[in-house]
Structure formats: structure tokens, C-alpha cells
Amino acid sequence: MQMNCRKTVICLVFSSEIKTMKKILCPTDFSKTATKAMEYAAFLASQSRGHVTLLHVTHLPLAETAEAALAASEVVGEIHRDAIDKLNAACHYLQGKYAGTWECNYEVKTAFLADAVRDFVVHEGYDMVVVGSTGGGNTLEEILIGSNTLAIIENVACPVLMIPTEAHGPRIQRIAYASDLQEADTYGLQQALLLAGLTKAEVEVVHIDTKNDTKSQEKAAAFGKQIEATFAAQNVHFNEIIHPDEEVGLKDYLRKTNADLLVILKKHRGFFSNLFHSSLTEKLTYHSKFPMLVLDERVQQHL
Known part of the structure; x- marks a missing residue:
């Protein structure tokens, strides 16, 4: 299935309280x-x-x-x-x-x-x-x-970095951050950029839109503008992908963009919460060839 993609540019900076990864x-x-x-x-x-x-x-x-x-x-x-x-x-x-x-x-x-x-x-x-x-x-x-x-x-x-057996590398040149348009994603993006700074990687933000209606599109556009207005240091592409299935759409995006790493912020609600509470096979196979960095929303809440 062909993916429809809209792009904008997001500028980001690190919070002084974001941890290192040393x-x-x-x-x-x-x-x-x-x-x-x-x-x-x-x-x-x-x-x-x-x-x-x-x-x-x-x-x-x-x-x-x-x-x-x-x-x-x-x-x-x-x-x-x-x-x-x-x-x-x-x-x-x-x-x-x-x-x-x-x-x-x-x-x-x-x-x-x-x-x-x-x-x-x-x-x-x-x-x-x-x-x-x-x-x-x-x-x-x-x-x-x-x-x-x-x-x-x-x-x-x-942060927990999961490396599958079939992963190439070590190589982290293209990072995809999966967003569900929540405020906490600003913390997750900062962490993704921290890692990107070590390997000089590009960072792209991807949001999978399963509704494809005016309301969801307006929300995605507003999220992009909010990030753009709040942060200004690093250029990151924001991609809204229209796809009826979130997991399949994300997998297709990673494959087509040749991403080296998927970053998600583990939340306790919504799609990513469901992702981590489904069966073991469903949780760990959709990104089988992609290293994945899992961040925890609760850390951001205590900063």
C-alpha cells in the first residue's frame, strides 16, 4: 500500500537536565x-x-x-x-x-x-x-x-536499546522517532538527538495517522508548529504517514527510509502502551531487523 507523506521541519535543542548516554x-x-x-x-x-x-x-x-x-x-x-x-x-x-x-x-x-x-x-x-x-x-x-x-x-x-540478531552495523546514521503527538514526545526527541549527536545521525519524526480526517491532520500540523516554536537548534523532518494500521505503517516507513534505529517513548496509555501489553511475539517482531531504543515517560515526568 502506498504511503502518503506530509513533511515540515522541526528545530530542537536539548534540555540541560537530559542525561548523557556514557x-x-x-x-x-x-x-x-x-x-x-x-x-x-x-x-x-x-x-x-x-x-x-x-x-x-x-x-x-x-x-x-x-x-x-x-x-x-x-x-x-x-x-x-x-x-x-x-x-x-x-x-x-x-x-x-x-x-x-x-x-x-x-x-x-x-x-x-x-x-x-x-x-x-x-x-x-x-x-x-x-x-x-x-x-x-x-x-x-x-x-x-x-x-x-x-x-x-x-x-x-x-533508556533500553534493543539490538536484534539480524541488525546491521553497529551503525546509527538514520534515526526514526515514532510520535503519537503527545507533549512528552519533546523529551523523547531530546533523547533521540542526544544519541544522534554521538553518531552524527539524521533524526526524523514519524506519526502514523490511521484516521486521515481533518481533525487528525489539524492536530498533527499543530504539533509540528508547537515543536517548531518551542525548540530551535537541530533540523528534523516531521512525517505524517497515512496508513490504516499503525504497526504496519510504521514497519513500512522504517523499511522504505532505511532507518537504522527506531525510538519510542514508552507511555502508559494509547497505542504504544497497547504495543507493550500485547503478546510477546506481537511486541518484538514488527521491528525484527531494526534496533529500537525504548524511553520511559516516567523519567521525563520527574525532570
Whole structure:
């Protein structure tokens, strides 16, 4: 289906209270998916003179007897030692591949993944989590990775960058910010531009209009004018796409514009809220080949 597109120009500046994206946490299980995420984390850190912590999480098996507990502890100890060797090798590899002044360290924890990530973000002040995502699938590994990714998004308020296995790069040259014409999108745009500044990427704002009536068009035009009047620093194209299905329209837009990254602001109402409360497959397959940065509206509310 052909997409109809109207454009205007939006000028933006950063708020002085918008966080940096220098301190990055990257969970890894050493899978192909996680390795792709580590590459992106290292790439971003090398661009920002930042810091990456590679995090491997293990689970302590349930034991009904003292003997079983001792055996489980020995197994976990061996797993930890093996993980440390792999993490150390990964840090050396990434620092050799991505030049620049940036740091890499690693941690091994026994915990549930989402809990461990939340604790690091809250207590260690990480600016971003970079995690692998399968982009949907039916195998046990894909379902587990998808479930863990969703749990991280739901448990942390900092930006979460999801990298699918099939993603190209690391490359972020063209960023698409998906807007539903809410005031909070100004915060989301500032974050998108912050990331764009690291990689010298272009930023486009896209709104999917399923109604295609005078009222919806006037609302989109007013939103563009409001942003244009409020901010003045960076030039961003605003695109209103006429399409009967929001998810399909967004997917078509990303493919046709060769976007490297989709940015959304996780809201607790409307289309994007529904997107994150639908089934796991529906949530994670529509952008299967596109890295996606998920921001949280609640952070903006506390600035």
C-alpha cells in the first residue's frame, strides 16, 4: 500500500537536565544475539568516551538437601569462573576493535536478570542498557531472550536499546522517532538527538495517522508548529504517514527510509502502551531487523 507523506521541519535543542548516554550496561549470555548487543554498546561507548559494563547473570539451582546445595554451589562457582574468562576476553576484543578513549569492565552475578539489571541501574547510575533481542521467534532460546528483554524494559526507567540478531552495523546514521503527538514526545526527541549527536545521525519524526480526517491532520500540523516554536537548534523532518494500521505503517516507513534505529517513548496509555501489553511475539517482531531504543515517560515526568 502506498504511503502518503506530509513533511515540515522541526528545530530542537536539548534540555540541560537530559542525561548523557556514557555509562552503559550490557547483559550478555554469550549468544549470537548478545554478542551483537555488545558490539553496539562498545561502538556507542567509543563515540562518547564512555564506559561499558558487561553483565553475566547466573541462577542458583534449587537444592533440597545440604549435599545438593554444596554441589550446586560448586557448579555455580565453575560457571562463574568460565564466565569471567569469557567476559575478560570480550572486553579485550571490543577495546581492540573499537578505538577511542573508553572503558570496559565486567560483572558476574547470581540473580534473576531483570532484578540484577534494575539494581545496577538504580545503585550504580547507568545511563543506558543495551540488550539483545531476537525479534520474535518460536524456539525456546528466542522466547527466553524475548521474555528477558521485555522484563528489563518493564523494570528499569533508563533508556533500553534493543539490538536484534539480524541488525546491521553497529551503525546509527538514520534515526526514526515514532510520535503519537503527545507533549512528552519533546523529551523523547531530546533523547533521540542526544544519541544522534554521538553518531552524527539524521533524526526524523514519524506519526502514523490511521484516521486521515481533518481533525487528525489539524492536530498533527499543530504539533509540528508547537515543536517548531518551542525548540530551535537541530533540523528534523516531521512525517505524517497515512496508513490504516499503525504497526504496519510504521514497519513500512522504517523499511522504505532505511532507518537504522527506531525510538519510542514508552507511555502508559494509547497505542504504544497497547504495543507493550500485547503478546510477546506481537511486541518484538514488527521491528525484527531494526534496533529500537525504548524511553520511559516516567523519567521525563520527574525532570
